[in-house]
Amino acid sequence: MSTLDPPLAEIHRRVLTWYASAGRDLPWREPGCTPWGVFVSEVMSQQTPVARVEPAWSAWMRRWPTPADLAADSPGEAVRMWDRLGYPRRALRLHAAATAMVERHGGQVPADEEALLALPGVGAYTAAAVATFAYGIRTTVVDTNIRRVHARLVTGDALPAATLTRAESSLATSLLPEDDAEAATWNVAAMELGALVCTARSPRCAACPVEDLCAWRRAGSPAYDGPARRGQAWADTDRQVRGRLMALLRESPDPVAASDLAAAWPADEAKRERCLASLIEDGLVEPVGDSSYRLPA
DNA sequence: CACTCGTGGAA
DNA sequence: TTTCCAAGAGT
Numbered sequence: 275m276s277t278l279d280p281p282l283a284e285i286h287r288r289v290l291t292w293y294a295s296a297g298r299d300l301p302w303r304e305p306g307c308t309p310w311g312v313f314v315s316e317v318m319s320q321q322t323p324v325a326r327v328e329p330a331w332s333a334w335m336r337r338w339p340t341p342a343d344l345a346a347d348s349p350g351e352a353v354r355m356w357d358r359l360g361y362p363r364r365a366l367r368l369h370a371a372a373t374a375m376v377e378r379h380g381g382q383v384p385a386d387e388e389a390l391l392a393l394p395g396v397g398a399y400t401a402a403a404v405a406t407f408a409y410g411i412r413t414t415v416v417d418t419n420i421r422r423v424h425a426r427l428v429t430g431d432a433l434p435a436a437t438l439t440r441a442e443s444s445l446a447t448s449l450l451p452e453d454d455a456e457a458a459t460w461n462v463a464a465m466e467l468g469a470l471v472c473t474a475r476s477p478r479c480a481a482c483p484v485e486d487l488c489a490w491r492r493a494g495s496p497a498y499d500g501p502a503r504r505g506q507a508w509a510d511t512d513r514q515v516r517g518r519l520m521a522l523l524r525e526s527p528d529p530v531a532a533s534d535l536a537a538a539w540p541a542d543e544a545k546r547e548r549c550l551a552s553l554i555e556d557g558l559v560e561p562v563g564d565s566s567y568r569l570p571a
Numbered sequence: 572c573a574c575t576c577g578t579g580g581a582a
Numbered sequence: 583t584t585t586c587c588a589a590g591a592g593t
Contacts, residue, residue: 322588403589420589
């Protein structure tokens, strides 16, 4: 554990100042936003770019302003409203989380990180993010943006490792400001720096408030030299087929006939049937009668 | 721990 | 056109 030079306080000051002027005015960052609004924004933002989340979040919050409002509706409606944000199991889990809030937390988003972690669809990142952004609690947030900022600024690597390491987590904790409010702002500011400036591809170092302090820049911006990162295949994968089937089911207010689902992926019947079965297993689809299907009621 | 799970925009 | 990858979670 080495002492940073220059002092951490200087990094904090510069990044917080940068964030105050360059941070985006996202609706869930407004002072009046409810913890539920923050919670929804965090779940929607898991693996989905903010630009696509923003309109979806607004529509969602208009329809279901509280956890109880969502819990009172069907999981299928949540999946339909999720539309094309991707990974629709998140919609199912968000609905289940709302139900848990009603049943176990008086209809409120819990402030305790432990309780948050117990909710469906909430992992280490989301629990910390909701605790700090909705409730101002001083806790360590580690997302892909923050990992990349730390990798470059402190460690001197072009990119972080493929999976989160213990060293990264303890580094993030060691960088956290002591003050509660400042820690919360630091968390969002570091994420924002990674999202807008310290990006994965072609970072905009000229716009970075800490470029002269960056270990990676000081080392001459060496290229990534870790193990090859395997890209996500898409064509002919189960994910593509599931997506095709879900699109049909979302668009139809009525149950969809098996023959219509078959037409959505005629090339490989076995694969199609397997995907439909997995969607049913996941609770994203339910059979109606003998040969039609719908989103869960 | 490695793998799966959607979608679409930008390089 | 192809490739990359974006506020991760669950198994």
